[in-house]
Amino acid sequence: MTTPKTFKAFRIHSDDAGYRSGIEQVSLDDLAPGEIVIRSAYSSVNFKDALAGTGKGRILRRFPLVGGIDVAGHVVASTDAKFCEGDAVLVTGSGLSETRDGGYGEYARLESRWAVALPPGLDLRESMILGTAGFTAALALLRMEENRQSPGLGPLAVTGATGGVGSLAIDIFSSAGYAVHAISGKPEHAGYLKAIGAAEVLGRDALATRKPMESARFGGGLDNVGGPMLASLLAQTEPYGNVASAGLAASHELPATVMPFIIRGVSLLGVASAGTARDIRDEVWRRLASDWKPRHLDRICTREATLEQLPEVFDTMLAGGSMGRTLVDLQPRSPQAA
Structure with a gap:
């Protein structure tokens, strides 16, 4: 399949004219080098995408770049024998929209070392409802279970x-x-x-304690907030439970003591999805396509957007008004083709 001379992409600039982003016509020659070219089907919107697209966070390390840390689509050209035209692939993180052009374009050129063949059990749309967010959540569980987490330890807080x-x-x-x-x-x-899937829904006051230790009520958990809430979760975790840290929506600081670690043997595990080693990456996607596949993806996907709608989506997310996942449709289809 031949690619068009130019195609739409959401591109981010920072130069003497200031920080700006928007839809442009680009060519493959404008994109970072890579072994495979895909016709992009879907991407997603993550907090990092909103920060990068608005300039409210230092995400990009060079300019200009196409935004979008996730992308999935079909291969249209490849110089790597592991991938053939028509193969369905996905990439999350791996330098996209940070050091190389990302997924917010009708076509993307990718490094084959980070491209994951779409695993059986997922379609392209499902893979991008998951995207970096789902990969991060599953990586957290993988890390916890490698450290002997089990349902018997008690509920996991999120x-x-x-x-x-x-x-x-x-x-x-x-x-x-x-x-x-x-x-x-x-x-x-x-x-x-x-x-x-939540068995219970608790208010933020459940993690409002400032004490170094509290009665244990959670087997462990995943924290996306940081700051005092993470410290409180550690203080309320059962002996030898695991808490995975994956975000800093409230604070990058951790006002905690060592007491949960040395008295209860609690473990604090870091989750950094972007640069995950390839063997771990493949295992996480295998699990996401099989026994860990979420059962409510359509409910969690609360919005579908086009490239043109990205600025509005970014503003809503940064204002705390988003819920669930926003899927980006990169090849809008006519009603007859849907």
Whole structure:
């Protein structure tokens, strides 16, 4: 299949004219080098995408770049024998929209070392409802279970529960057999959280303690918030439970003591999805396509957007008004073709 001379992409600039982003016509020659070219089908919107697209976070390391840290589509050209025309692939993180052009374009050129063949059990749309958010949640569970986490230790708490990572974590953890307690400051969304797998929905005051130790009530959890809430979760975790840290929506600081670690043997595990080693990456996607596949992807996908709608989506997300996941349709289809 031949690619058009130019195609639409959401591109980000920072130069003497200032920081700006928007739709442009670009060519493959404008994109970072790579072994495979795909016709992009879907991407997604993550917090990093909103920061990068608005300039409110230092995400990009060079300019200009096409935004979007996730992308999935079909190969149209490849110089790597492992990939053939027509293969369905996905890439999350791996330098996209940071050091190389990302997924917010009708075509993308990718490094084959980071391209993951779409695993059986997922379609392209599902893979991007998951995207970096689902990958992060599943990587957290993988890390916890490698450190002997089990449902028998007690419920897993999930902070920032209505966000993309939080929503998918609830679904993934419950699919894996855990009772999940969603921690949220949005009580109006309790019905949504229970519908995607939360056994209980707790207010933020459940993690409001400033004491170094509290009565243990959670087997562990996934924190997307940072700051005092993470410290409180550590203080309320059962002996030898695991808490995975994956975000800093509230704070990058951790006002905690070593007491949960040296008295209860609690483990704090870091989750950095962007540069995950290839063998771990493949295992996470295998699990996401099989026994950890979320059961409520269509409910968690609360919005579908086009490239043109990205600025509005970014503003809503940064203002705290988004819920679940936003899917980006990169090849809008006519009603007859849908």
